[in-house]
Amino acid sequence: MTYYIGIDGGGTKTIFCLLNEEGTVLTAYKDGSASYKQIGMDGVVALLEKGIFQLLKEADVSQNENIWTCFGMPTYGESRANDELMESLIKRRLEKYHIKLVNDCEVAWAGSLLLEPGINLVAGTGTIGFGKNIQGDFLSAGGWSEYFSDEGSGRWLGVKCLELFSKQADERLKKGPLYEIVKEYFSLTEDKEIIDLFEKDYQPYRSKIAFLQKLLLEAAKQGDQSAIQAYDDAAKELAMIIRTLYIRLQFHEKCPVSFSGGIFKTGELVVTPLKKYLSDLNITIVESQGSPWVGAGLLAKYYADKKEPCSAFIRKVIETNFDIL
Template sequence: MAASAQLVIGIDGGASNTVAVLADARTGATLGRGEGGPSNIQATGVESALRELNAAVVEAFKAAGRHREPVAAAALGLAGVDRAEGLEVIRGWADLVQLADKITIANDATLLFAAGTPEGWGLAVIAGTGSIAFTLDARGNDARAGGWGYLMGDEGSAFRIGLLGLRAACRAADNIGERTTLLPTYLKALGSDDPREFIPAVYRGKWDKAAIAALAPLVLTAATSGDATATAIFEQEARELALTAAGAVAAGGLSRENVPVALAGGLIRESEMFRNRFLHELRGCGVSPGPVGLVDDPVVGGVVLARRLLVQ
């Protein structure tokens, strides 16, 4: 076999970072792993997204100790490519850099089905900085709900929970509503004893979207300790994420019984409490989850999909 025919690449690109894995086409074994910054073309712009995609591929080859060359197949799961123009932009880049002989490009959730469900179909839910739910049936038909971004949606995401906690802290600072430990907790995180310092932190960029999302564990910890305000936020957002997931199931026409579920994103993977509450609320929405897979590394699904291209 030519060198390129021995290799495949899986790429997972989202709002936080981009990961590329160079793997052996025969075995799927990882040969090199590279990382770049965000590659969601809707959030960061085309130029920046393509630069980070390229950087991740370059680093994967470097980590494998190989010169960059076209590979046999590549599977890209990228946030922000649901519209036709997004797909064309990425395909144009892949052709320009001669990424692979065979290529598939889809939303990053497609990687979750390959990596987190027994037969490659079911319900995939991402709850990290943002949130979205997808379904894929056994015939390859897909549907989605959520994914509207932090201004219009992202219910059940780390950003949403962190933001609602911040709002609650501000109201508490004004002596409005219930007292909550979120006020002193957020002030400690900021390194200040003045609630008015929240204003420059947020509006001048110290607490950007990622930083606010990173505050979500503080809300969950406060809920665990019995804080009523934090508990209400936690329960509300788990419910909202379940509603989003149930909406995707309805849109995709999947059976509501014994649905395989793949879960990804730092919030839902790392917080067992939030994950269990979400699954409880999902049942309350009339969707009975079957096997539940936690996807620690979605890019593994990219390697699986790339290898499948070689036998099609």
């Protein structure tokens, strides 16, 4: 019997799922970071080995079965040398599982649009867009280094929060609710105490910087105009990602676009201006239909069979798209 394993790797958590030939999700498993920048390449291989073993053990499936795997890996595609080294390490230890490596934005697209042509935009701690057209051509946009890119992301908005605080503090901008929100959150006696606090406790940690976006959100809800403008600026950056993919992939028919990630939980602060900046394109905004780990499972079958899975298989996967987070 043939089985398929989908792995949605992330910088914080990694989701594993095991599917049978009919598309039934037999079991799922959650573990920590799959980023080699955080846990090293050997750590990633150990994580995969542990996760796959756990799935097979829970489902009582022999390791000698025909097993095909797709691993959506963060940072895959950023360095050819690192990609080749990662692939060789995985092949050496886990060759029998036929592991196909793709960027994690591809599994997000596959789950969101169920392998159908279109564009998926992820805007969480970081940002990246992935699109595939009817001819099978695919591209990503955004998702560069957090140090000079990731525009429109939680981290980008977290930095923007402190930028606006500093401007309000010395009155380059008119003081608004953001000033008091930040000052209270950090228990500042003097405004410039924020410099030392940020550099020691936040600067090394991407997710902690992204958390500061919540302070910006609270200020925007209280009517802070500079905070509201920051979300409009984020929407403009996110629209640029979608526009680039739309043009470069030459979508002529109406193109479905799905969104995922915490930035879209800000509601109309981002979504309304984003729609405005995309209003001249022939797109339809659609709900995400499945999780990234579902997408990884679908891609495992796709790469195993060299063709898209049948609709019955996809329906079966979606029926068991339970919440395991």
